[in-house]
Amino acid sequence: MKKQIFIIIFILVSLIIPLHPADRAKGSAAGSSAAGSSAFGTEDPAGLLEPVNPTFLEYVRQRQAGLTWNQSVGGYQTGYVPGPQDLSHIRGIIDPALETMQFPAYFDLREIGSVTTVKNQNNYPGCWAFSAYASLESCRLPEQILDFSEWHLMTSHGFDYTPDEGANSWVTSAYLIRWSGPVIEAFDPYPSGISASDKLSVVNEVNNQYPPAKHVQQIIYLPERTGPMDNAAIKYFLMNEGPVDFAMNWELNNFNETYNTQYTPWDTIQNHRLAIVGWDDDFPASRFSRTPPGNGAFIARNSWGTQWGHYGYCYISYYEPSLEEFTCFNNAEKVVNYDNIYQHDPMGRTSAWGDLDSYGAAIFSAYDTRPLNAVGFYTNDANVQYEITVYKNLVPGSPIGSTVAASQTGSFIYAGYYTVPLDQTVPLVTDETFSVVVRFINSSHNKSVPIEKPIPHHASAARASAGQSYVSLDGATWTDLTQLVPDTDVCIKAYSQFPEADITFRVLRKTLSAWLISRDYADISFTIQDPDQFPPFEVTLERKHSNTTYSPLLRMPREALHNGSFQYIDEFLEEGVRTYYRIVIYDELNNIIGKSEEIVL
Secondary structure, three states: OHHHHHHHHHHHHHHHOOOOHHHOEHHHHHHOHHHHHHHHOOOOOOOOEOOOOHHHHHHHHHHHOOOOOOOOEOOEOOOEOOOOOOOOOOEOOOOHHHHOOOOOOEEEHHHHOOOOOOOEOOOOOOHHHHHHHHHHHHOOOOOOOOOEOHHHHHHHOOOOOOOOOOEOHHHHHHHHHOOOOOOEOOOOOOOOOOOHHHHHHHHHHHOOOOOOOOEOOOEEEOOEOOOOOOOHHHHHHHHHOOOEEEEEOOOHHHEEOOOOEEOOOOOEOOOEEEEEEEEEOOOOHHHOOOOOOOOOEEEEEOOEOOOOOEOOEEEEEOOOOOOEEEEEOOOOEOOOOOOEEEOOOOOOOOEEEOOOEEEEEEEEEOOOOOOEEEEEEEEOOOOEEEEEEEEEEEOOOOOOEEEEEEEEEEEEOOEEEEEEEEEEEEOOOOOOEEEEEEEEEOOOOOOOEEEEOOEOOOEOOOOOOOOOEEEEOOOOOOEEHHHHOOOOEEOEEEEEOOOEOOEEEEEEEEEEEEOOEEEEEEEEEEEEOOHHHOOOEEEEEEEEEOOOOOEEEEEEEHHHOEOOEEEEEEOOOOOOOOEEEEEEEEEOOOOEEEEOOOEEO
16 A cells, blocks of 8 residues: 555656756656556557657656757757657668678768758757758759758648757658658748747748659668667768768767867767768767767768858767667659659658558549559568558458459568559559558567557647558458557558650740840640550640649640641740649540650749
8 A cells, every 4th residue: 555655656746846858868768658658549458559659758748847858059959859659679780781891981971072051950949850951952962952941841740849849850751751842942941030930920821832842752760779880871871872860969068169079978868960971980089078988980960050060060979879860861853753642641650550460551542544653651670571462443341352453572671661663553543442552571570560640749630531541460350440549540652653655845945025025935845756656635735833733734636736746835934933844645535644754944
């Protein structure tokens, strides 16, 4: 009885007197997991749901106690808060090829022109957005210089975090892979000199709708390090993919302003995100305010402007114990890669379900006749094997159908989000129902199916409807996921695309000058090669402006073409507005059977 009274008193005291932010040791966070996890998930008697990250539970506890998680560090803002997901079970070298790979003692992406310019997050806790875009913007260098809007990411992600509260790489991942961004910086520039709340009111007035500049189809989560010298995966991705986004605990008192170095010997909860751009194995330990056990440092890019550190950069010791959540945003594809995305999970992976070997399925209704070309999903373990099956003619109440439209197998070494192009495209008919079933075979982690479920203080807005997502432990007996976990979907996406046709397409901007009048116009010409290969068809010249969708500018039957060719003048080009053009071919049933590339003026 006394023991029970003591436990009750201890719980009440811990709620009334929360930890001070300076005392947020990882041990205290881990200690809160058992008591706090039930408040953040549906009852799970079968033990099939992934536990909530204990560090996230500590973050929530401190918020409920009225404490500020992200504090200003010497006048500079941080901005990282932990997410409910936890990939710390993946550690060390998981790719056997890295075990024998040799790396130079020194490497710096800046010296080969593979990093964009340093930015300044100013007075907002947006480090997580800047570090992610340091990685994403640089993955196309030196071929293409990109500048994405961190502010659009910070204000349009749809999660529970406001621009004044910070966020994490899981928020960035969901925002990018659902194609909400990245948005060009010029469309939604970062605020300067006004408060975040004032800027946000302006954002809400215009609804903040801008087209993505790229389609992100892959994000890789690197394994955690087993020790200070376990850096092979980080070095490999730096040399082959670009900067690596990561989290750490930033302690102002341990920053050496003479050498721009950072090392804290104790491991505490992370509060900041930066991007690694290189390394120096021989960087002297003597140049840190607190001397680490050995030499070696990562070269990191911060988001506090070029006046801070060494033109915005610093050195972080290999022995810094708080380094974790290494993320590589190494994919920024042209937006014409796929035309449409099928998805039920705008918040992305917030948890996982199942066993080591389990099945997830998503059911969709075809928007139009664009054939299915690819499937996307998360993995949450090392060396995950997958089996994809696309079904048609579905059995009621099940994702299994009488027709297997496509099937494919493969594996991924690293945890992440991946898009798998289908070897065989799947024709679709408007309003046709189809399913995408994925078997996830993990190597060690017992919750293999990625799911989007509501998580208070992270993804409260997650919603799902019955009949959208199904799960199974054996692939034979299926259960609607909403019956197990309310408002929860399986994180599977599907991509469709107009079939490419052999079309020579040219659009030139020209100027008409007459007396005192000068006006730009578009001189458009195209040729459909071998038009007889198509059944009777119509051709549409389509146009759109930035922030709009395509609409027909001209539609004509095949007979209007001269040997497959046509020329047209668009007389009304708006000054200062980007104009997009494409050619689309329709059959006699109004199904799309071909398209051209997209041309922008």
